[in-house]
Amino acid sequence: MTLGLDTAVGDGPQGPDGPEVPVGGASEELPAGWARATLGELGEWFGGGTPSKKRPEFWTNGTIPWLSPKDMGPDVLAATQDLIHEAALDEAPVKLVPAGSVALVVRSGILERKVPVTYVPFEVTLNQDMKAVVPYRGIDGRWLAWAIREREQYILENCRKRGTTVASLEVPWLMSAEILVPPHEEQLRITAEVERQIARIQAGEAAAGAALLNAITLSEQVTTQGSRGCLEQVELFSAPLPKADVDDGPIPDLPAGWKWSRLGEFASVVGGVTKDSKRQDDPRYVEVPYLRVANVQRGQLALDNVTTIRVPPEKAETLRLKCGDVLLNEGGDRDKLGRGWIWGGQIENCIHQNHVFRARVIGNEIHPKLLAWHANGFGKAWCDRNGTQSVNLASISLRKIKLLPVPIPPREIQEELVKTIELHLQNVAVARAMAESALAHAQDLRASLLHAAFTGALVPQNPADEPASALLDRIRAEQQAKAPRKRTARKPRTAPPGQEELPS
Template identity: 45%
Template sequence: MTWAPEMTLGELADGGRFTDGDWVESKDQDPAGSIRLTQLADVGVGEFRNRSNRWMRPDQAASLGCTFLHPNDILIARMPDPIGRACLAPVTIGKAVTAVDVAILRLSRPDVDPSYVMWAINSPQFHSSVLALQSGTTRKRISRKNLANLTVPVPHLNEQRRIVDLLEDRLSRLDAADKGLALSLAKLNSLREQTIIHALTATDVPDRVDAALADVGTADGGLPSMPVGWSWARLGDVAEVVGGVTKDSKKQDDPSFVEVPYLRVANVQRGHLNLDTVTHIRVDPAKAKALRLEEGDVLLNEGGDRDKLARGWVWEGQIDDCIHQNHVFRARLNEPRLDPYFLSWTTNIFGGRWAERNGKQSVNLASISLSMIRKMPVIVPADGEAQRVVVSLHDQLASYDRLASAITESRNRGKALRRSLLTAAFSGRLLGDHADASVAEEMIHA
């Protein structure tokens, strides 16, 4: 037995409007136009995110027969992420239309509150129904026809408004708490990076080192000064640096080849290795032996987007007989004053900017060649200093990581509480004056 009558979105739209946005191509837009084209990015979960900056002229909108938005229209994203999320068009929307992958639900019924329906569409129950009807291979989407057949509970108008008031009060508190936690995490990450920089440079002006490195070319001169006993070197002078294996699909069935695990760019993250999914490749046995990773090898990415460039971490022998692909470089140290972790922290902190400046650039991708990465400047500390820095940093970073985990856990708990509040609101759990977040708190642990 349901706690309130169910109505489909199509029924709720009776007397109003339920339509897709408009198919507006680049040729139909004009940056100098006066009509705003809102897009998927503007539709958040319960909030109009105001991210797009696309415009049309009135004659362009008229020629396409565009649907103009009204304040409090419910905008429903028919594509991820998440699919089916909804928000209200703000009262300040002005002259605006929306893209075709956003559905417009305009209510005219006096017994239905648009804010209530919008939150009901964002509830976990409704989202589950959307997921069951999504289609598509590369990018999932849901049709407006399928959306029209999905239902939401519709209690008395007074009850709708009470639920909206309660939700918006509690959710605004959760949002404020999450923003505070996110800011704390950002500050912690900044402090973490500065701690590493100070430890690696043994100087009180690490920012000067970072700035100088950004401008360093491939010549030997121009490197910033280091404390007494510390120096700069090129990566190729302190380590054997090699590229990885290139997959040859034509030879995968060669009976002489052996199958071994190998690391891809996705496995090599900044400051850690993600080994949740490790694929295998068939290679010549001699190649497998030559590229077999050894404990202490430092891995660096050749490229991808700019965040991937030269990022990496230390191989600790987690998988036997593992090798690496051609988009991942391996640096094997031959300099006794260096430590693999010291080197990896150096390349993660300073290497990316240098590699971006000295590598190849395209619109979305950056890469650096094997010959060039061998010229990357790296810090060589005085005898015994690398090991001291590594031990000290491990202890300090472990403290940061514990705090970051606690912050992340709090944020996840807030997200769970948010979902539980929405679940409770649209399953009849938040009824009467007693309804508050404690009900949702119980649901988290149910």
């Protein structure tokens, strides 16, 4: 799969790894006609606010877009889902931002990894987690949006507040971030070329994304159909399953010799440990690693961040995981219910928390992989139907998970069936790896493109363009002229005019 980037990126001076001018203008020499400025010098900054939800008239028959972080796409405005009434503009926190602004998110969990920013061609209002900058005359808004994207890594490393619950940017630090400014005409040339190249990259990303989705879907089909013996054309028969007080939904037919059974009939299923914060200092307790919902993914275990817990020795012994145990999530987001995978003994003396079930197959009734694959496929919809939902948490009870219907194949075919499924998965994994590699390459192309664009290597400089230094001098002069004059404080008098004390 090819993700094209035209040779224009390499038109400027090249080193062995790309343009010689470092990112962010750290070099002593600037491209011809360029100058340095801070983001705060390039436009007027606007804050946001939320109209009162207690005033329905502010949110009825609205015509003014109200942007929040959810509306931001990777390169452009993804959507404008909320409209407010102009009456809301009378509220102090809500300000109308002129068309042609650059909006960016300054408070959101997404700031842990990226800074959403976009050019907005129409009038908008913003929520309190966003800022907008309206460029001064001579600064192209679309160029400025791309320039901020190019500085994303610098902003994340140098402008993000530390120690806050939700990731956020320190706006004064953001406004003081320095960028390189080309002449106005070159800004337009850069923007046109960047957007032409980005369109090509996006086309490649769309193809790679579709291929990745197809690979994921095919992988799920292989495990779901394979765990029911349906990878090949076989005759299917109705297999009985006694009713239980759960919603099983449609029960698929099975090949000859297969049967339906409920999880608790052939596996020991237990919940995990609940952390007792008040007794973590108990000297009798032992410290052991334990798995949380985040560690138990669909079809794999994520063990790069496993925490520890102190529990009674007998609890550590009872819940110690053994190779072949199938781990299934009890709670979390609704789409996480029942997802899981098999413990392979990667960590000694590891146990599991109360939001993770452990199913230990009794008497080799079923291969653990067949059980895990089935739980991740059929079990996903089954747990969704039978789970419960609180305000922030979905869960399924131990009693109910024991009633999960599971297809049991004849023992003599199970090993060969697992090998067949894994062979199909290996073939799908090749296609998935290619798609993931293409998407990663697209990110590299974006970085290279923006690096070239904002170090003067993407489009040629034109000596006839007005230098950026002259443009910035004009902007600074105009803003200084608009600034209110500071009144000089007078020295306080000790007596009214005309009544000053005379020396004695």
